[in-house]
Structures are given as C-alpha cells and as structure tokens.
Amino acid sequence: xxxxxxxxxxxxxxxxxxxxxxxxxxxxxxxxxxxxxxxxxxxxxxxxxxxxxxxxxxxxxxxxxxxxxxxxxxxxxxxxxxxxxxxxxxxxxxxxxxxxxxxxxxxxxxxxxxxxxxxxxxxxxxxxxxxxxxxxxxxxxxxxxxxxxxxxxxxxxxxxxxxxxxxxxxxxxxxxxxxxxxxxxxxxxxxxxxxxxxxxxxxxxxxxxxxxxxxxxxxxxxxxxxxxxxxxxxxxxxxxxxxxxxxxx
Amino acid sequence: xxxxxxxxxxxxxxxxxxxxxxxxxxxxxxxxxxxxxxxxxxxxxxxxxxxxxxxxxxxxxxxxxxxxxxxxxxxxxxxxxxxxxxxxxxxxxxxxxxxxxxxxxxxxxxxxxxxxxxxxxxxxxxxxxxxxxxxxxxxxxxxxxxxxxxxxxxxxxxxxxxxxxxxxxxxxxxxxxxxxxxxxxxxxxxxxxxxxxxxxxxxxxxxxxxxxxxxxxxxxxxxxxxxxxxxxxxxxxxxxxxxxxxxxxxxxxxxxxxxxxxxxxxxxxxxxxxxxxxxxxxxxxxxxxxxxxxxxxxxxxxxxxxxxxxxxxxxxxxxxxxxxxxxxxxxxxxxxxxxxxxxxxxxxxxxxxxxxxxxxxxxxxxxxxxxxxxxxxxxxxxxxxxx
Ligand SMILES: Nc1ncnc2c1ncn2[C@@H]1O[C@H](COP(=O)(O)OP(=O)(O)OP(=O)(O)O)[C@@H](O)[C@H]1O
Ligand SMILES: [Mg+2]
Numbered sequence: 001x002x003x004x005x006x007x008x009x010x011x012x013x014x015x016x017x018x019x020x021x022x023x024x025x026x027x028x029x030x031x032x033x034x035x036x037x038x039x040x041x042x043x044x045x046x047x048x049x050x051x052x053x054x055x056x057x058x059x060x061x062x063x064x065x066x067x068x069x070x071x072x073x074x075x076x077x078x079x080x081x082x083x084x085x086x087x088x089x090x091x092x093x094x095x096x097x098x099x100x101x102x103x104x105x106x107x108x109x110x111x112x113x114x115x116x117x118x119x120x121x122x123x124x125x126x127x128x129x130x131x132x133x134x135x136x137x138x139x140x141x142x143x144x145x146x147x148x149x150x151x152x153x154x155x156x157x158x159x160x161x162x163x164x165x166x167x168x169x170x171x172x173x174x175x176x177x178x179x180x181x182x183x184x185x186x187x188x189x190x191x192x193x194x195x196x197x198x199x200x201x202x203x204x205x206x207x208x209x210x211x212x213x214x215x216x217x218x219x220x221x222x223x224x225x226x227x228x229x230x231x232x233x234x235x236x237x238x239x240x241x242x243x244x245x246x247x248x249x
Numbered sequence: 250x251x252x253x254x255x256x257x258x259x260x261x262x263x264x265x266x267x268x269x270x271x272x273x274x275x276x277x278x279x280x281x282x283x284x285x286x287x288x289x290x291x292x293x294x295x296x297x298x299x300x301x302x303x304x305x306x307x308x309x310x311x312x313x314x315x316x317x318x319x320x321x322x323x324x325x326x327x328x329x330x331x332x333x334x335x336x337x338x339x340x341x342x343x344x345x346x347x348x349x350x351x352x353x354x355x356x357x358x359x360x361x362x363x364x365x366x367x368x369x370x371x372x373x374x375x376x377x378x379x380x381x382x383x384x385x386x387x388x389x390x391x392x393x394x395x396x397x398x399x400x401x402x403x404x405x406x407x408x409x410x411x412x413x414x415x416x417x418x419x420x421x422x423x424x425x426x427x428x429x430x431x432x433x434x435x436x437x438x439x440x441x442x443x444x445x446x447x448x449x450x451x452x453x454x455x456x457x458x459x460x461x462x463x464x465x466x467x468x469x470x471x472x473x474x475x476x477x478x479x480x481x482x483x484x485x486x487x488x489x490x491x492x493x494x495x496x497x498x499x500x501x502x503x504x505x506x507x508x509x510x511x512x513x514x515x516x517x518x519x520x521x522x523x524x525x526x527x528x529x530x531x532x533x534x535x536x537x538x539x540x541x542x543x544x545x546x547x548x549x550x551x552x553x554x555x556x557x558x559x560x561x562x563x564x565x566x567x568x569x570x571x572x573x574x575x576x577x578x579x580x581x582x583x584x585x586x587x588x589x590x591x592x593x594x595x596x597x598x599x600x601x602x603x604x605x606x607x608x609x610x611x612x613x614x615x616x617x618x619x620x621x622x623x624x625x626x627x628x629x630x631x632x633x634x635x636x
Pocket of ligand 2: 042043044173
C-alpha cells in the first residue's frame with residue numbers, strides 16, 4: 001500500500017518555478033533515495049512534503065496514507081508521522097533540546113487525544129535515544145543546535161527522529177559533513193527505524209551512504225522533475241557518468 | 250497642606266492583605282497605597298534587623314544627617330515616599346519588597362519620592378512593584394534615588410504591572426561609589442503608558458552596573474525606556490541589555506545614552522537593545538548612543554528589530570509543535586537571556602511564570618489585580634465587569 005504519493009507537483013517561489021511536475025510513489029516499508037545536482041529542487045520537495053508554506057504550490061497533490069494532505073498544516077503532518085531531517089538544522093537559542101522534545105512529543109500526543117507523556121517515561125526515552133546516536137549529556141543540555149558543529153547538528157536530527165518515531169522520515173543530506181563513524185551511527189539509527197510500516201526518503205549526493213542505508217529505489221531529481229528512477233545500481237551509474245549524462249534523457 | 254494630605258490619604262484597611270506574594274520567597278513588604286506609605290500594612294520594624302524603613306517625612310526629621318552623607322539631594326516639592334537605609338556591613342538576608350499599589354475610585358494623580366541608601370559593604374535585594382488593583386485612570390510620577398556606598402551590592406528588580414488605563418513615570422537614579430555592584434532588572438509587563446528614566450552615575454572607581462530590561466506590550470500600550478549611564482570615573486563597567494516584544498499596535502522607545510568622561514579611562518560599556526515585532530502595526534524606535542571622550546575604553550552598542558524567525562517557526566512546527574506554541578517558545582527563549590540574569594532562584598521562577606502568562610495573553614483576563622497572582626489572602630471585592 002502506498003504511504004506517500006506525489007502527483008504532478010509544481011511549485012514556485014517569487015514567480016520562479018522550481019518543481020515542474022514531480023511524480024513519486026512510496027510504498028510502506030520502502031527506502032527511496034533522491035539524488036540530483038545542486039539547486040535542482042530536492043530540499044524544496046522535502047520541505048513541501050513537510051508542509052512549508054513559503055512555496056506556492058501551483059499544481060498537483062500529495063497523498064499520505066491515501067489522504068490528500070495539501071491542506072494539513074505543518075504540525076499536523078508531523079503528528080501524522082512525517083519527519084523532516086533538515087539539510088540545514090536551525091539554531092534555537094534559549095530552548096533546550098529536552099524542552100524542545102518534550103513540547104514536541106506532548107503536542108503530538110495532544111493531537112492524537114493522548115495525555116502528556118509522564119516525566120519519568122520521557123527521561124527514560126531521552127536516555128535511550130541519546131545512546132542510539134551516541135549523543136553526550138553535555139550536548140543534550142545545550143540550546144537546540146546553538147553553536148553545534150555541522151556533524152553534531154546532523155546527529156541531533158537523527159536523535160529527534162528517534163525520539164519522535166515517525167512513519168515517514170525524509171532525511172535531507174543528513175550524511176553531508178559526517179565523519180565515517182558518525183555516518184555509521186546515523187545509518188544504524190535509520191536502519192533501526194526500518195519496519196514494514198515505515199518508509200524513508202534519503203536525499204544525498206554520495207553513493208557511499210547507500211552502502212549503509214540500502215535503498216529499494218533511487219530517483220534523480222533534475223531541473224525540477226524526476227527524470228530517472230531505478231534500483232541502487234543507478235547510484236553507481238550516476239557516480240560514474242555525472243549529471244551531464246542526464247541531459248540526453 | 251496637611252489638611253489636603255489627610256484627605257487624600259487612603260484608609261489603611263483598604264490596602265490590608267495586599268501581598269503580591271512570590272511563592273517560596275519570603276520578603277519584607279513596604280506598602281505605598283496611592284502614593285502614601287502605609288506603615289500599618291508594611292513590615293514590622295522589629296523584623297527589620299537594623300535596617301531603617303520609614304516615611305520620607307520622618308526621615309527628614311530623624312535621619313537628615315544620613316541623607317546628607319549620602320550625596321543625595323533632597324527635593325522638597327514632593328514629600329510623600331519611603332526612606333530605606335541599610336547600615337554599613339549589613340547583608341540583608343530577606344529581600345525588601347516595595348509595593349506601590351494603586352486603588353482609586355476615581356482618576357488619581359500620585360507623586361512619590363523614595364530614597365534608598367546602602368552603607369559601605371552592605372548588601373540588599375530590593376523588589377519594587379507597581380500594581381493597580383482596579384482599572385481606573387491614574388498617573389503616577391515616581392522618583393527613586395538610590396545611593397550605593399563603597400563596596401555595597403544591590404539587586405534591584407522593578408516590576409510594572411499596572412492597568413491599561415494607568416500611566417507611570419519613573420525617574421530612578423543610582424549613584425555608585427568605589428567597587429559597588431548594581432544589578433537592575435526592569436520588567437515592564439503591563440500598563441497604559443510607561444515611561445522609565447534610569448540614570449546611573451559612577452562616582453567611584455571599579456564599580457559595575459548590569460542593567461537588564463524586558464518589555465512585553467500589546468494593544469496600544471506605550472513603553473519608553475531612557476537609560477543614561479555616566480562614566481564619570483575610571484575603571485567602571487556597565488552593560489545594558491534591553492529586550493522587547495511588541496504585539497498589536499504597541500509602541501516602544503529605547504534611548505540609551507552612555508557618556509564616558511575624559512578622565513574615565515579603562516571604562517567598559519556595552520549597550521544592546523533587541524526587539525521583536527509581532528505585527529505590522531507595532532513600532533519601535535531605538536537610539537543607542539555613545540558619547541566618549543577618551544581612547545582608553547571598550548564600548549559597544551547595538552540594536553535589532555525583527556520578526557519571529559520563519560525558519561525557526563518551520564523547524565519547531567515540523568516537529569509537531571503548534572504554531573501558537575512555537576511562537577510562545579521562541580518568544581520565551583527571546584526573553585530568557587534577560588531572565589537568567591536574575592540570581593534569586595525563587596524570583597527567577599516567579600518571573601518566568603509571569604512572563605509565560607504574559608506571553609499567553611493571560612493578563613487581560615485576570616480577576617483580582619491587573620496581574621493575576623492568585624493570592625488567596627487578597628481581601629478586596631473586585632468588580633469583574635471593569636477588568
Ligand atoms: N526561499 C527561497 N527564495 C528564493 N529561491 C529559493 C528559495 N528556496 C529555494 N530557492 C531556489 O530553489 C532552487 C532549488 O533549491 P533547493 O534547495 O530545493 O535545491 P537542492 O536540490 O536541495 O540543492 P542542494 O543539493 O544544493 O541542497 C534553487 O535555485 C534555490 O536557489
Ligand atoms: Mg538541498
């Protein structure tokens with residue numbers, strides 16, 4: 001059954017069209033990789049799935065769990081299980097990671113009609129998930145992403161993903177800027193989440209990540225459209241031939 | 250004159266029980282009711298442990314030499330007010346809480362003149378609150394002169410929670426002698442029109458002043474802060490951090506003036522004013538200004554005016570946090586770096602709570618004084634229709 005289905009999505013900003021008819025279908029349990037040259041719309045697509053309102057969606061629709069979600073606000077999509085790991089995680093001075101996660105979890109529970117998570121349970125969850133990404137206590141006590149190194153920010157994204165346990169995770173270049181150990185940690189975090197019910201989209205420039213997180217499908221987003229889809233071998237082919245090769249397609 | 254004063258002075262009973270509690274924190278209260286020192290409702294002198302608290306009238310009679318020694322000039326025009334004196338070497342354990350309470354059946358003009366003197370090596374926490382109990386028109390004009398003798402230490406918290414029909418003008422000046430330390434925390438929470446004039450005069454060396462301010466305004470409230478820091482002597486330190494959040498068509502002005510005299514070498518002076526505008530109609534006018542007459546100084550100033558960060562909003566909401574809560578988190582975080590400067594844990598919690606309530610817009614729906622403090626010992630009949 002499909003978890004996410006995007007049909008003929010067109011989006012623009014300031015009158016400039018960035019997505020020019022994206023079609024994509026992701027079934028439950030699948031991992032999809034999206035690759036493509038810089039500035040061709042990968043992050044735009046990811047943030048529109050998450051509900052970002054700064055883009056004008058001029059045409060097309062997004063279905064999640066077979067429901068049209070175009071009118072769902074950002075937070076409702078999150079509560080429905082969509083998670084976006086940001087390419088550029090945002091610094092929030094003055095808000096601790098614990099407070100941030102507690103608020104997020106409890107607001108998601110409220111959306112589902114559940115009571116807030118008991119404090120003890122929350123702390124246990126924090127401890128458990130910190131271990132998954134090998135996050136130090138020192139880091140966890142700081143303000144969200146403030147002064148974090150590039151790699152620490154990415155780890156924090158995976159930590160949040162583990163805390164929120166999403167159904168659809170979209171990881172936008174979570175691998176860039178990670179050292180080889182961190183990459184392994186991040187990949188195992190993602191793999192731990194894999195289940196027949198959950199799906200993942202990884203956006204990446206490097207075939208290397210796909211050795212750790214083995215995708216079922218690879219898509220190439222080029223000039224606002226998915227111009228080619230295939231299996232993991234496509235990633236090797238791209239690495240070899242470069243993106244210019246796509247022009248002919 | 251005496252006759253008029255007698256006629257204006259409210260009955261002590263009317264202000265009985267007004268406490269404005271800070272949970273978990275014991276304070277000694279000094280109540281001024283409609284501008285008149287209410288001895289009966291204030292802390293018992295026996296409990297003051299050598300600290301002097303009395304009306305200004307009495308101070309002139311009995312303690313004029315103390316006032317003279319402190320370099321504070323008396324203005325004779327306004328006679329109502331309180332006098333506080335902390336003797337040398339005295340570390341006052343229980344914070345003093347000055348409560349300027351307005352409860353008027355008809356429009357009222359209030360003039361007060363306070364004097365606070367800290368002797369050498371003494372230490373005090375002073376919490377100065379402005380509260381109005383009902384929503385009638387009032388104008389209060391307050392002058393508070395504070396003298397910090399050598400090596401003394403003062404934390405001064407000002408909390409302004411008055412009704413939307415009340416105006417206050419505060420003129421507060423601090424004189425700092427050698428090695429004295431001052432920390433102010435100016436919280437303008439609610440009021441029709443608030444004007445704060447704060448002046449710091451360094452009259453000794455190696456003294457320091459940390460001046461923090463926070464104004465949270467909405468509807469058509471106006472908050473003006475004018476902060477003047479005069480570095481008249483060498484080797485002193487001052488740091489101003491004023492932050493504001495403005496909603497609806499509220500207005501704020503910040504005028505910061507740092508003066509560094511020619512002989513005031515090795516001065517460190519910093520000044521920062523940051524604002525968030527929540528609407529297009531809210532306006533801020535900020536003028537940080539440095540006036541420096543020597544080269545051997547370290548000075549900086551800055552001002553920002555902005556909206557809540559869209560990227561941060563998207564980030565928070567993408568984790569499932571509602572738009573309203575995300576705004577609240579960001580606003581609270583914005584206030585937080587001022588808040589953390591408060592050193593008393595109980596007070597910090599109280600302030601955090603007040604700020605949260607204020608950001609939730611709860612003040613206009615409260616049911617006893619303008620700030621809903623849930624004080625069960627408050628003994629007034631409140632007309633809810635006016636609140
Ligand atoms: N807020 C914005 N205002 C103007 N242009 C924008 C905005 N956001 C994105 N764009 C433009 O949209 C295009 C696609 O950007 P996007 O971030 O989606 O690319 P990307 O494929 O993720 O690139 P990269 O691999 O470098 O991350 C770019 O040309 C970018 O400049
Ligand atoms: Mg991108």
